[in-house]
Amino acid sequence: MKIKKAKITLIRKTLGISANFVIQFSVDLICARCLVSFTKEFDESLYLEYVAGRDPLLSSERVELKSGDIDKVYYTGNDIDIGLGIRETIVLAIPSAPLCNKECRGLCLVCGKNLNKEKCDCKISKIGLFTPRLKND
Ligand SMILES: [Zn+2]
Ligand SMILES: [Zn+2]
Incomplete structure (x- = not known):
């Protein structure tokens, strides 16, 4: 300070x-x-x-x-x-x-990316806080 x-x-x-x-x-x-x-x-x-x-x-x-x-x-x-x-x-x-x-925008709770700087494909808004399914699952 x-x-x-x-x-x-x-x-x-x-x-x-x-x-x-x-x-x-x-x-x-x-x-x-x-x-x-x-x-x-x-x-x-x-x-x-x-x-x-x-x-x-x-x-x-x-x-x-x-x-x-x-x-x-x-x-x-x-x-x-x-x-x-x-x-x-x-x-x-x-x-x-x-x-x-x-x-x-904070950090993505799933992948930890700084959402102010980069985008991610995590679908957290739809699935809530549960473990996300991977796209190619
Ligand atoms: Zn911040
Ligand atoms: Zn993410």
Whole structure:
């Protein structure tokens, strides 16, 4: 992964700091359908509020983001963890099943050919997932 540009705007508030992350980065991914690796460019932004004090829902001091509550981060002491915002921006942007192309045809389940690049004669659409009969059978 490469970060090309990161812009973080911090604004001090009464109870903490609001932070806006704008990050341009590229990631090498593997297509979930055809398994070809490709590089995807992202330009993402994330807004976080760093709130001074302890998270009332957490008993430990460890600060961690919970899903559904990603816009608030509690911190103690004088330091806020900017890295956390950068990591979250990136993690949230990367799809769990990336596709090289929305139209990706994937691999043939029978012969394994990359159907974006070549055609095959497997009749998978008619016979479903059962073993295909060879043409000259
Ligand atoms: Zn693909
Ligand atoms: Zn095939």
